[in-house]
Amino acid sequence: MIWDTLFIMPFLSGFLVAAVLSVFGVLLRLRDEWLAALGFAHLAGASALIGMAVHIPAVFSATFGAVIGAIIKTISHFRGGTVYALMILAGWSITLLVAANTRLGGSLGHAMVEGQLYFLGFSHLMAATMLVIVMAVGLYWLMPIVIRHRLFPGQDAANQRPTWRWRLAFDLITGLSMAIATATVGLMAAFALAFIPPWIAFRTAKNWRQTLIISFCFGMVGYIASFVLALWLDQPFGPVLVALLLIAAIILHVVDRRHCVIERPLKVGRSKDRWKVEK
Amino acid sequence: MPQPLLIADGLVTGYAKPVIGPLSFAIQPGEVVGLWGANGCGKSTLLRAIANKARIFTGSLKQRPGLSLAWQMQQPVRLDEMPFNGHDYLRYAQANRSTPPNRMALWLDQRIDTLSGGQFQLLAVWAMLGRQADLILLDEPTNNLDPEGQQILAEILKAVQGVSAVLLVSHEYRFLEHACHRVINIAKSSPPN
Numbered sequence: 001m002i003w004d005t006l007f008i009m010p011f012l013s014g015f016l017v018a019a020v021l022s023v024f025g026v027l028l029r030l031r032d033e034w035l036a037a038l039g040f041a042h043l044a045g046a047s048a049l050i051g052m053a054v055h056i057p058a059v060f061s062a063t064f065g066a067v068i069g070a071i072i073k074t075i076s077h078f079r080g081g082t083v084y085a086l087m088i089l090a091g092w093s094i095t096l097l098v099a100a101n102t103r104l105g106g107s108l109g110h111a112m113v114e115g116q117l118y119f120l121g122f123s124h125l126m127a128a129t130m131l132v133i134v135m136a137v138g139l140y141w142l143m144p145i146v147i148r149h150r151l152f153p154g155q156d157a158a159n160q161r162p163t164w165r166w167r168l169a170f171d172l173i174t175g176l177s178m179a180i181a182t183a184t185v186g187l188m189a190a191f192a193l194a195f196i197p198p199w200i201a202f203r204t205a206k207n208w209r210q211t212l213i214i215s216f217c218f219g220m221v222g223y224i225a226s227f228v229l230a231l232w233l234d235q236p237f238g239p240v241l242v243a244l245l246l247i248a249a250i251i252l253h254v255v256d257r258r259h260c261v262i263e264r265p266l267k268v269g270r271s272k273d274r275w276k277v278e279k
Numbered sequence: 280m281p282q283p284l285l286i287a288d289g290l291v292t293g294y295a296k297p298v299i300g301p302l303s304f305a306i307q308p309g310e311v312v313g314l315w316g317a318n319g320c321g322k323s324t325l326l327r328a329i330a331n332k333a334r335i336f337t338g339s340l341k342q343r344p345g346l347s348l349a350w351q352m353q354q355p356v357r358l359d360e361m362p363f364n365g366h367d368y369l370r371y372a373q374a375n376r377s378t379p380p381n382r383m384a385l386w387l388d389q390r391i392d393t394l395s396g397g398q399f400q401l402l403a404v405w406a407m408l409g410r411q412a413d414l415i416l417l418d419e420p421t422n423n424l425d426p427e428g429q430q431i432l433a434e435i436l437k438a439v440q441g442v443s444a445v446l447l448v449s450h451e452y453r454f455l456e457h458a459c460h461r462v463i464n465i466a467k468s469s470p471p472n
Binding site: 152160 | 329331332347348349350352356360362363364366367368371372373390407416
């Protein structure tokens with residue numbers, strides 16, 4: 001059934017989005033900004049719904065909302081996760097109010113939260129392809145900068161180099177990817193793809209390259225399995241993806257913890273204590 | 280005589296209020312200078328002022344035009360999860376490093392969040408000294424180091440002499456005397472014998 005032409009376009013759109021999110025999520029986690037993914041997803045969901053209410057394609061209106069969110073995040077001076085919490089609350093409130101006050105609003109709201117993967121069209125595939133291109137170029141430029149700034153903060157200030165350009169670019173790419181992902185696979189599935197594969201990769205990888213590969217593979221396997229399973233069992237795609245990723249993550253987390261107790265050294269201490277076995 | 284990299288003249292610096300000063304000194308290219316003072320006397324604030332992270336109240340701090348700086352903070356960033364090994368860390372530090380000290384070579388394949396505090400400190404300092412900036416600021420690089428670690432640190436500091444200038448803050452006077460060309464005393468109290 002998966003090879004039915006009806007499902008090829010949705011499958012490819014989701015495939016590209018899953019690939020992007022599982023890699024980009026690694027940078028979000030490194031910056032401790034994984035909650036941003038949920039914030040942008042909520043904003044994108046709300047603006048997509050507003051767009052659909054006035055007959056604008058969701059993928060465009062979602063992107064517009066997320067870009068506005070990215071600009072606000074960059075120029076605002078909220079500390080910690082405050083700005084993400086505000087995005088989530090605003091997105092949730094707007095989504096439900098629009099859903100309650102427009103014809104078909106309720107079903108559109110459900111589609112946004114659960115994901116409407118099987119009803120995607122050519123515009124979604126084009127948007128996902130564009131996202132892959134933007135992400136490939138953006139990551140090539142941004143990844144070393146983001147890592148350097150995370151591991152060695154202060155070097156830019158010491159050398160009087162402005163940081164707003166790459167910060168804004170990073171926020172715009174976050175907003176763009178979450179907007180297209182939300183309009184493609186749904187709000188929670190988009191967040192799960194940006195959060196769970198990087199979480200597992202951060203725990204298990206031995207170096208940075210492996211982190212990217214593990215996260216990518218975990219996200220792709222999760223996506224393909226969910227797509228097939230949701231079709232086979234006639235279930236909504238988003239919840240199936242989230243459930244599968246969660247189950248796999250919990251199993252790996254438990255296995256990894258047992259592994260850590262035996263082999264992982266103590267974090268701080270003299271070198272002779274490093275291989276002490278924790279009980 | 281070459282142009283100094285940095286000249287502080289009657290410098291008073293701090294944050295909301297002045298913390299340290301007035302201070303006057305100059306750093307020449309390639310020299311390793313120690314900055315000694317008791318805990319809380321404002322040594323780190325002085326480095327932060329050079330790194331444009333603290334406010335200058337009076338006096339001046341002149342940098343040579345085009346000066347490149349590298350700044351090792353008192354607590355190098357150590358995240359709960361750091362899926363980077365030593366090679367990754369050096370690469371992203373933009374450190375030009377090929378042959379590590381013997382003891383350190385064993386750690387480079389490990390994830391850096393599995394290194395001990397002392398191991399990580401040495402790696403971080405070695406990475407920063409490999410950046411080949413004109414002036415490298417090191418804030419308490421002897422933190423977490425055992426005597427053997429301090430010996431390695433002194434050796435890698437000797438290796439950069441004449442290549443990059445280093446301004447090194449520490450409260451360990453003997454280490455500074457051993458590892459630096461000269462020591463600037465900014466404490467109100469006298470250094471220990």
